Amino acid sequence: MSLINSTIKPFSVNAFQQGAFRTVTDEDLKGRWSVLVFYPGDFTFVCPTELEDLADHHAEFQALGVDVYGVSTDSHFAHKAWHETSAAVGKVQYALLADLTHQLSRDFEVLIEDAGQALRGTFVIDPQGLIRTVEVHDNGIGRDATELLRKVRAAQYITAHPNEVCPAKWEEGAETLTPSLDLVGKI
Template identity: 90%
Template sequence: MSLINSTVKPFKVNAYRQGKFIEVTDEDLKGRWSVLVFYPGDFTFVCPTELEDLANHYDEFQALGVEVYGVSTDSHFAHKAWHETSSAVGKVQYPLLADMTHQLSRDFEVLIEEDGQALRGTFVIDPEGRIRTVEVHDTGIGRDAVELLRKIRAAQYITAHPGEVCPAKWEEGAETLTPSLDLVGKI
């Protein structure tokens, strides 16, 4: 069953953010756009490049009204240590969630049970708590924050403009499509 348009299940986890331990729940996602970015683990190889890429574009996410959440099965203590020792992860201003029970990774269907780690899963969640995009990669394939921003803009656009759809490679300001009988076979 697809997670698209399903509502985020209730959760409560510890997190690390900018020198503090905090608690993050499903309620924190409501009322604004959110992105959950699951990654396999702290102190690894591809993960810091992805978190740094997100950090380098964090102002753009914030300008779109989007909060970013990094999620792994590591503890919030490990997140703090990694943040303090990695120059790449040290740039991160968004919360790093500690999914130590693995429930969040299971709920988002990205947990590799035998490893106790998550696949690289990216979930765009609308202000009502509904999952609008799902992207899941093998652990060795890194993601691109610029492409994620494009997908968020498209999700926000179609939410604000019911009846319109965004074609491939759509960028903000480009033409959209309005599906109709007259459009069938014309593309």
């Protein structure tokens, strides 16, 4: 069964953000757009490049009303140590969630059980807690924050305009499509 348009399950995890520990729950995601970015582990190779890319675009996400959350099965203490020792991860201002029980990774269907780590999974969640986009792929393939921003904008657009759809490579301000019988076979 697809996670698309399903409601996120209740959760409560420790997190590290901007020099402090805090708790993040499913309730924190409600009322705002959110992006959860699962990654395999702290002190690895591709992961810091992805977290840095997200950090470099963090202001753009915030301008769209989107909170970003990095998630791994590492502890919030490991997140703090990584943040303090990696120049790339040191740029991160968004919360790094500690999924020590692996329940969050299981709920989002990205946990590699025998490794105790998550796959690279990206989830765009709307203010009602519905999962609007899902991207999961091999851990050797890094993600691109600019493409994620495009998907967030598209998800926000179709939410605000439920009778329209965004075609391939749609960018904000570009034409959309209005599905109808008249459009069938004309594209």
